[in-house]
Amino acid sequence: MMLTEEAMLKEKARVPSRRNDPERTKRDILAVATKEFADHGLTGARVDAIAARTKTTKRAIYYYFGSKEGLYVAVLEKAYGDIRAVEAGMHLEGLEPEAAIRKLIDFTITYHEENPDFSRLVSIENIHRAEHLAASESIQNLNVAIIRTIEDIVRRGREKGIFRTDADPVDLHMLISAFCFFRVSNRYTFGAIFNQDFSEPGNLEKHKQMIGDAVLSWLKGC
Amino acid sequence: MMLTEEAMLKEKARVPSRRNDPERTKRDILAVATKEFADHGLTGARVDAIAARTKTTKRAIYYYFGSKEGLYVAVLEKAYGDIRAVEAGMHLEGLEPEAAIRKLIDFTITYHEENPDFSRLVSIENIHRAEHLAASESIQNLNVAIIRTIEDIVRRGREKGIFRTDADPVDLHMLISAFCFFRVSNRYTFGAIFNQDFSEPGNLEKHKQMIGDAVLSWLKGC
Amino acid sequence: MMLTEEAMLKEKARVPSRRNDPERTKRDILAVATKEFADHGLTGARVDAIAARTKTTKRAIYYYFGSKEGLYVAVLEKAYGDIRAVEAGMHLEGLEPEAAIRKLIDFTITYHEENPDFSRLVSIENIHRAEHLAASESIQNLNVAIIRTIEDIVRRGREKGIFRTDADPVDLHMLISAFCFFRVSNRYTFGAIFNQDFSEPGNLEKHKQMIGDAVLSWLKGC
Amino acid sequence: MMLTEEAMLKEKARVPSRRNDPERTKRDILAVATKEFADHGLTGARVDAIAARTKTTKRAIYYYFGSKEGLYVAVLEKAYGDIRAVEAGMHLEGLEPEAAIRKLIDFTITYHEENPDFSRLVSIENIHRAEHLAASESIQNLNVAIIRTIEDIVRRGREKGIFRTDADPVDLHMLISAFCFFRVSNRYTFGAIFNQDFSEPGNLEKHKQMIGDAVLSWLKGC
DNA sequence: AATGAATGAGCTTTCATTCAT
DNA sequence: AATGAATGAAAGCTCATTCAT
Numbered sequence: 009m010m011l012t013e014e015a016m017l018k019e020k021a022r023v024p025s026r027r028n029d030p031e032r033t034k035r036d037i038l039a040v041a042t043k044e045f046a047d048h049g050l051t052g053a054r055v056d057a058i059a060a061r062t063k064t065t066k067r068a069i070y071y072y073f074g075s076k077e078g079l080y081v082a083v084l085e086k087a088y089g090d091i092r093a094v095e096a097g098m099h100l101e102g103l104e105p106e107a108a109i110r111k112l113i114d115f116t117i118t119y120h121e122e123n124p125d126f127s128r129l130v131s132i133e134n135i136h137r138a139e140h141l142a143a144s145e146s147i148q149n150l151n152v153a154i155i156r157t158i159e160d161i162v163r164r165g166r167e168k169g170i171f172r173t174d175a176d177p178v179d180l181h182m183l184i185s186a187f188c189f190f191r192v193s194n195r196y197t198f199g200a201i202f203n204q205d206f207s208e209p210g211n212l213e214k215h216k217q218m219i220g221d222a223v224l225s226w227l228k229g230c
Numbered sequence: 231m232m233l234t235e236e237a238m239l240k241e242k243a244r245v246p247s248r249r250n251d252p253e254r255t256k257r258d259i260l261a262v263a264t265k266e267f268a269d270h271g272l273t274g275a276r277v278d279a280i281a282a283r284t285k286t287t288k289r290a291i292y293y294y295f296g297s298k299e300g301l302y303v304a305v306l307e308k309a310y311g312d313i314r315a316v317e318a319g320m321h322l323e324g325l326e327p328e329a330a331i332r333k334l335i336d337f338t339i340t341y342h343e344e345n346p347d348f349s350r351l352v353s354i355e356n357i358h359r360a361e362h363l364a365a366s367e368s369i370q371n372l373n374v375a376i377i378r379t380i381e382d383i384v385r386r387g388r389e390k391g392i393f394r395t396d397a398d399p400v401d402l403h404m405l406i407s408a409f410c411f412f413r414v415s416n417r418y419t420f421g422a423i424f425n426q427d428f429s430e431p432g433n434l435e436k437h438k439q440m441i442g443d444a445v446l447s448w449l450k451g452c
Numbered sequence: 453m454m455l456t457e458e459a460m461l462k463e464k465a466r467v468p469s470r471r472n473d474p475e476r477t478k479r480d481i482l483a484v485a486t487k488e489f490a491d492h493g494l495t496g497a498r499v500d501a502i503a504a505r506t507k508t509t510k511r512a513i514y515y516y517f518g519s520k521e522g523l524y525v526a527v528l529e530k531a532y533g534d535i536r537a538v539e540a541g542m543h544l545e546g547l548e549p550e551a552a553i554r555k556l557i558d559f560t561i562t563y564h565e566e567n568p569d570f571s572r573l574v575s576i577e578n579i580h581r582a583e584h585l586a587a588s589e590s591i592q593n594l595n596v597a598i599i600r601t602i603e604d605i606v607r608r609g610r611e612k613g614i615f616r617t618d619a620d621p622v623d624l625h626m627l628i629s630a631f632c633f634f635r636v637s638n639r640y641t642f643g644a645i646f647n648q649d650f651s652e653p654g655n656l657e658k659h660k661q662m663i664g665d666a667v668l669s670w671l672k673g674c
Numbered sequence: 675m676m677l678t679e680e681a682m683l684k685e686k687a688r689v690p691s692r693r694n695d696p697e698r699t700k701r702d703i704l705a706v707a708t709k710e711f712a713d714h715g716l717t718g719a720r721v722d723a724i725a726a727r728t729k730t731t732k733r734a735i736y737y738y739f740g741s742k743e744g745l746y747v748a749v750l751e752k753a754y755g756d757i758r759a760v761e762a763g764m765h766l767e768g769l770e771p772e773a774a775i776r777k778l779i780d781f782t783i784t785y786h787e788e789n790p791d792f793s794r795l796v797s798i799e800n801i802h803r804a805e806h807l808a809a810s811e812s813i814q815n816l817n818v819a820i821i822r823t824i825e826d827i828v829r830r831g832r833e834k835g836i837f838r839t840d841a842d843p844v845d846l847h848m849l850i851s852a853f854c855f856f857r858v859s860n861r862y863t864f865g866a867i868f869n870q871d872f873s874e875p876g877n878l879e880k881h882k883q884m885i886g887d888a889v890l891s892w893l894k895g896c
Numbered sequence: 897a898a899t900g901a902a903t904g905a906g907c908t909t910t911c912a913t914t915c916a917t
Numbered sequence: 918a919a920t921g922a923a924t925g926a927a928a929g930c931t932c933a934t935t936c937a938t
Contacts, residue, residue, distance in 0.1 A: 135353060182420065193353065194411065
């Protein structure tokens with residue numbers, strides 16, 4: 009259906025003006041910025057590029073986030089907040105220790121696979137030596153919960169006599185995270201060198217099984 | 231009149247210097263560039279900053295390496311060449327399978343620990359989706375040797391009946407690499423969030439033991 | 453989410469404040485603006501900076517003064533009004549001509565010394581070629597009184613046979629003003645170049661004596 | 675005469691390329707910048723405006739002067755250097771003390787009259803509290819010569835018994851400078867308020883006579 | 897083969913101001 | 918009468934690169 013120019017203006021007006029929904033504008037900017045920063049890094053990202061893909065202007069970005077760096081920190085905070093939210097919904101406390109570990113790994117490997125931007129942002133923040141994360145209060149007290157969760161599982165397994173007694177929860181978290189993270193963050197170089205195609209069907213399951221086996225055989229201490 | 235920073239670069243160029251040793255000049259540039267790219271990423275690195283810390287001028291960089299990207303690729307090629315050279319010197323073929331795995335892990339974790347710039351450069355190249363690595367012929371046929379080595383160890387372990395039969399050498403390499411790489415590449419974010427200090431004495435040994443135990447218990451398939 | 457500076461200005465606005473005393477609000481704005489304009493000039497002054505140090509918001513400035521320039525004119529008008537008020541209180545008409553000149557100089561040098569912002573604002577307005585002052589009606593008929601006063605003193609001195617007959621009151625005003633003004637307006641460059649410290653005790657008295665002597669010896673025409 | 679497009683390009687090429695004469699380019703920039711800074715102040719001046727009136731680009735300004743502030747300092751240095759050069763050419767040492775003072779005043783009042791940008795730049799620098807002048811080494815040791823010159827004149831007059839014994843050369847320099855400077859720097863506000871037209875023929879001579887008389891009658895101490 | 901001089905294009909950010917009630 | 922929210926326009930500056938020999 010062809011619209012006259014006037015009708016088109018009306019069409020546009022019907023959409024609730026961005027002006028009236030700042031939260032939505034912020035979310036819009038944040039979503040676009042997440043993609044841009046994850047794609048090109050903090051220095052590689054272009055404020056112009058973000059603005060162009062947003063419904064607002066560059067000026068709005070500075071109004072809401074203060075600076076390119078401020079926007080980046082907001083992106084980082086949201087990324088960490090999101091994974092924490094998912095982790096908080098795992099409910100591993102009711103499962104048998106071994107099943108809990110399997111489920112934790114399932115969650116972790118799947119989250120990384122489905123949210124590659126998270127791994128990319130974390131890589132980028134590490135290139136910057138985590139200076140923004142260190143300065144962000146909101147991230148600081150976010151991520152201890154997962155350690156408590158793992159601690160609980162390990163303790164229960166130990167009490168049942170099936171897990172080793174010297175397993176440090178942070179190290180265990182790192183063993184799992186490293187694999188799940190690397191699978192995503194390094195798939196380009198690793199894939200190029202060793203001719204691996206991580207998107208092949210079955211690859212996720214194969215790797216989930218492998219890291220699960222490795223972690224559990226280590227925990228069971230044989 | 232006070233000299234501008236740009237003009238000062240000119241001044242420096244007046245010093246006659248290494249006009250007659252191009253290889254040395256190239257090596258000098260490469261060393262400085264490695265640090266700069268590893269520190270700030272491909273986009274974050276500054277050609278001016280590299281030139282300033284070099285014995286030559288910015289112009290020489292373009293003369294020898296063509297472009298910032300050309301220099302980056304040269305840095306990447308050297309980084310991969312270096313680790314391959316170390317791997318080639320491991321001589322694991324004469325060791326018992328289990329000892330070979332322990333030694334491989336020892337080499338890998340130590341190399342990453344001592345050469346953090348390697349992990350950083352690989353992270354950076356992954357942010358760029360390995361497009362430069364994919365385009366570089368010299369890297370392409372570099373890194374298969376390590377897979378052959380692992381394949382051989384696994385085969386010998388399997389023939390001795392001590393290793394599982396379904397261990398894929400590339401996956402095994404990834405399991406080891408992921409942990410050793412993550413320890414270094416992600417130490418800033420991981421350290422900040424979980425209050426870990428990776429430089430603490432004993433940390434390397436603890437992690438070496440852990441990943442060694444995990445890999446071997448998995449390989450031994452119990 | 454951390455607040456941007458712009459957002460913080462909003463926050464501040466939440467405080468209910470002086471909603472009901474517009475005159476007080478205007479005075480508040482004017483005082484802050486005087487400092488800002490005197491410190492940084494018309495172009496160097498920042499509306500944001502003024503708003504930040506005010507009890508109100510930036511919006512109020514525009515509501516009450518129309519524009520940055522409107523606020524600047526108001527500041528200028530107040531500055532000229534203030535010095536005129538002081539001049540009007542001098543009461544030189546009852547003094548002997550020579551004593552009147554001494555007292556006029558005392559008033560002038562002291563006023564400039566104690567109100568450096570006045571000299572700064574006048575300097576700034578001259579940089580702008582007095583275009584705002586020329587447009588302001590309220591300033592136009594302000595400053596003739598001082599000329600009348602000087603005229604009267606000079607006439608009385610001439611009639612007494614102690615002052616020269618060709619002294620132009622405007623030129624005499626300039627001779628005095630130039631010295632008193634320069635002492636304050638140019639103290640930074642003059643002090644830096646000739647190592648003068650104008651704040652040294654005794655400096656004001658020394659200069660008062662000097663300009664008094666120079667003016668009177670000229671007036672007495674020897 | 676109409677030129678073809680090709681011919682016009684040739685025409686332009688005949689002009690010796692700016693590229694080949696950096697000193698000329700710098701001088702060109704400096705001259706335009708002096709006008710712009712004198713007209714609008716440091717903050718009011720626009721780098722774009724300077725570039726537009728120059729034969730080069732904005733980039734060249736940053737190449738040669740580093741920053742807007744660097745350019746401003748260069749302008750200031752040239753302005754002070756120029757007046758010092760004129761002062762150095764006065765040769766007052768051969769004149770009788772009284773004639774020397776008259777000539778010094780003649781020089782000073784004329785220089786200020788003919789170079790109003792100098793007074794404007796000095797006013798501007800005082801608004802900035804002479805921070806750039808204080809930081810500039812080249813200006814620091816420029817302006818002592820004039821004090822030496824005045825010192826010498828005063829000493830000779832004192833030895834002859836015609837000048838007072840307590841005349842401080844710096845204060846005397848200020849007495850003269852203040853009047854000559856104010857005449858130019860404040861002519862806009864002063865003229866607007868007291869209806870003075872400083873460009874009227876005879877005005878310069880009248881003021882020269884006046885400040886000469888005032889200074890000499892003070893020096894002669896009557 | 898090597899290099900001093902110069903630059904086009906585009907970057908982040910800031911500014912006074914207006915919109916909309 | 919008064920104000921919270923938002924912004925168009927332009928500012929200073931930096932970047933990798935090329936010109937010209």
